[in-house]
Amino acid sequence: MSKTINQHIETGSRYFKQRNWTPFDYQIRCWKAFLNRKDGLVNAPTGSGKTLALMLPAALKISEKKDRKPAVKLIWISPVRALAKQIHQVGNELIESLELPINCGMRTGDTKQSERKKQLKSPPEILVTTPESLHQWIANPNTARYLKKVDAVVVDEWHELGGSKRGVQMELALAWLRDKHSALKTWAISATISDPGQSAEILLGSEVRASEVEIVKADIQKEISIETLMPEDIFELPWVGHIGIKLLEKVAEKIKGATNTLVFTNTRSQCEIWYQRLLEQFPELAGQMAMHHSAIDEDIRAWVEEALHSGRLKVVVCTSSLDLGVDFRPVELIVQIGGPKGVSRFIQRAGRSGHSPGQPSRICFVPTHAIELLEAAALRDAVQNEIRERPEPHIRSFDVLVQFMMTLAVSEGFYPNDLYNLVKSTYSYRSVSREEWGELINLILKGGNALEAYSEYARAGIDSTGKIRVLNKKIARRHLMSIGTITGDQALVIKYRNGKKLGTIEEWFVANLRPGEVFWFAGRALELIGIKGNKVEVSRSNASQAKVPAWMGGRLPLSSMMSETIRAQLLKLVEQNTIREPELSRLKPLMDIQLERSAIPVKNQLLIEYYKSREGYHLIVYPFEGRLVHEGLAALLASRIAKCTPITFSIAMNDYGFELLSAEDWEPEKLVDKTLFTTDRLGEDISKTIAETQMVRRTFRDIAMISGLLFRGFPGREKKERHLQSSAALLFDVFDDYDPGNLLFLQAWEEVKTFQLEEGRIRKTLERIANQEWVFKRPGKFTPLALPLIADRLRDRLSSEKVETQLRRMMAEK
Secondary structure, three states: OOHHHHHHHHHHHHHHHHOOOOOOHHHHHHHHHHHOOOOEEEEOOOOOOHHHHHHHHHHHHHOOOOOOOOOOOEEEEOOOHHHHHHHHHHHHHHHHHHOOOOOEEEEOOOOOHHHHHHHHHOOOOEEEEOHHHHHHHHHOHHHHHHHOOOOEEEEOOHHHHHOOHHHHHHHHHHHHHHHHOOOOEEEEEEOOOOOHHHHHHHHHOOHHHHHOOEEEEOOOOOOEEEEEOOOOOHHHOOOOOOOOHHHHHHHHHHHHHOOOEEEEOOOHHHHHHHHHHHHHHOHHHOOOEEEEOOOEOHHHHHHHHHHHHOOOOOEEEEOHHHOOOOOOOOOOEEEEEOOOOOHHHHHHHHOOOOOOOOOOEEEEEEOOOOOHHHHHHHHHHHHHOOOOOOOOOOOOOHHHHHHHHHHHHHOOOEOHHHHHHHHHOOOOOOOOOHHHHHHHHHHHHHOOOOOOOOHHHOOOEEOOOOOEEOOOHHHHHHHHHHOOOOOOOOEEEEEEOOOOEEEEEEHHHHHOOOOOOEEEEOOEEEEEEEEEOOEEEEEEOOOOOOEOOOOOOOOOOOOHHHHHHHHHHHHHHHHOOOOOOHHHHHHHHHHHHHHHHOOOOOOOEEEEEEEEEOOEEEEEEEOOOOHHHHHHHHHHHHHHHHHHOOOOOEEEEOOOOEEEEEOOOOOHHHHOOHHHHOOOOHHHHHHHHHHOOOHHHHHHHHHHHHHOOOOOOOOOOOOOHHHHHHHHHHHHHHHHHHOOOOHHHHHHHHHHHHHHOOHHHHHHHHHHHHOOEEEEEOOOOOOOOHHHHHHHHHHOOOOOOOHHHHHHHHHHOO
16 A cells, blocks of 8 residues: 555544544445545445545545646435435535545535535535436536546445436436546445445446456444334234324334434325324424425425434434435434335334444334234344345436436537447446437437427437537526436425425325315425415414325335245244244234135245125235236236136235236136246236236326426426326327337336336246145135235225225125
8 A cells, every 4th residue: 555545544543533433444445445546335234434434535535636726526426415415514524623625515406506606616526416416517517517527426325226217317427427537436335235246337337347346345233123013912903004003102102212213104194194193192292203204395304304413303203205324323213114115125214223333223113904014024034134135227218318318418518429339338228229329319309200390309409510419598498407317296385375385295186175175294284275386375274183195106015025035924824833923923813814714825825815795706816926016917817817708807906915806706716727827928918918007108207207308397387297197198199109119118118017017026926826836715704814905995996985994894794
């Protein structure tokens, strides 16, 4: 090592010593590797000092030489703004303590205009930002020039980005930065990387460079204490449900016994409900409890984060908005309401407590219904055996690529051949052919083959030098407003009459309210005054009863790892004489009822149940593969059965199985055989299934938004959701009729197969089913495994009869 590197390591060691810390071995390895100009990947538990493992050597390296002209030297990417804020604070504290002659700045969607102007004149040497804000810098020629001397990039929480289109965004940005500075060094940080080799390859875009990357895995065993809250009698827990309120008092006892608690829910609606019920049951928490989810205004969320960090709050009820990396040292306990559906997500949330080196993490799992005790046991088993999910990378996401092409065209422009070579250097786009590249160029120049007659889709042109550029200011502004890959239903802004902003709510929910009606939001009862443009005007209400807002797309699918582990728990229930797991021991009386009425499927069995009720005839199949796979299997099976006999089915699914409901008895024992579960012609059958549903149209709408074919509207003049849906449907039909080979159109079909129906998992599931023993039962009453699925379907159906009443009636039927 050089003398300078040794000096920097000594400086880092002194910095730690002054705070009575001792650097971990992995941190020193990171310091050495970074200072020796290596690419790297850091895998260390939450709360073990990953930020300082890279921020410290980076700051010291940058400080060696001060450039005369200001330029960004280190870009630190955070997937969420809250984490960016915390990293920014760590960077500034480090710079101030070591008296380094550099600056650490932050740029996110919340950065004030005055700070943005300041950064335009004098950019910080260290820039903490998000993927979207980095692309905004690339799109602006005035800021893009400051990025041409970037020496290193650190991507935080890489596991969160790597399996999403935001990860693809980062791949393209990294390729662009490497093109400007070939010696660029790239690092990623994560607590839950399952495949470091693939993660490095996606990050670096080259198998050669990925093989040379420094993979630093911390030799630190983070202790995770898991407790499942259960009633003494399993029959006190409902057989169905998704809220978990039955265990409210037990949760409150845990909260009272802890200094600080984060209560994690899986949806924003669930978050609102738990906040209200905790406050109703224990009014003494008023002033000590807050709520945090992504629809709440940023200023309110920032206050909650600060109040929690400083110890002013005892409880925060939250969603995934507090999953990642934010440093909340005072938090002692995590409560998880309902199954998180993934091992990595569970560990990430557990790590929010004891978020300092050496401190154990404490998490309480709260089942929302009895069968979720299977998930609790599966999570405990997965944590103990260090089982982690491997995210499916997005490849050939042409919508993200078209958006990036427009970003460069809005900025300084690009030469098609040069950009093609740059794009080909990424993991996601290395298979893109010259012919496909030509189609994409044609898409931004003319709108593609099907839209070339419409001038509004000709978004870019070619200048005299051969560069592709956007010269129309309106088109450029529209693009800048649309940068990003996070889509959703159109949101309206909730405001008081005095203009104070509370957050956002989806248009479809508000459209069903009348002026004067009251709904809960951010812990407040709000009375609707009216809707003006994209603003929902409200006033405070003293009502004790109010509607709970709902957001589309809230439910998480069960991961493949969780599916396997849950099936293993079922096997223990049947085969173990002595059950050691407390969750399975408590669940056993309920599973005895399952055995009495039907059967419990073990490792090499598939359980199929058939019922008759007042609703009709129910065929329920239990592959235990997760909601998304079951949606595909149900549609596939219904389609194949319909070829054998004329019949119509209603389809329902949950994480444990799926239901085909028909109005007439069709004697399934005669029709349901292993030919229905064959993988022969699977791709063709899935394509037909997709065509018969709205899945591909919904996916295409998102693709059209990301690629810029659809524009949501300018601030204050956003388009209505129904207008966006009709425009997307029109584009879909045009491509279907006149340009079926359009790359964005084909991408929609591919995404539904890969990510929504999970064709790969469907194929594996069908192969597993083909080799299993089938257990076919006709129970006289609905079983404990069947009822949660029935309940999910009933909640989605409009009826004047309460779900609980319908279920009690169905349980009594013979």
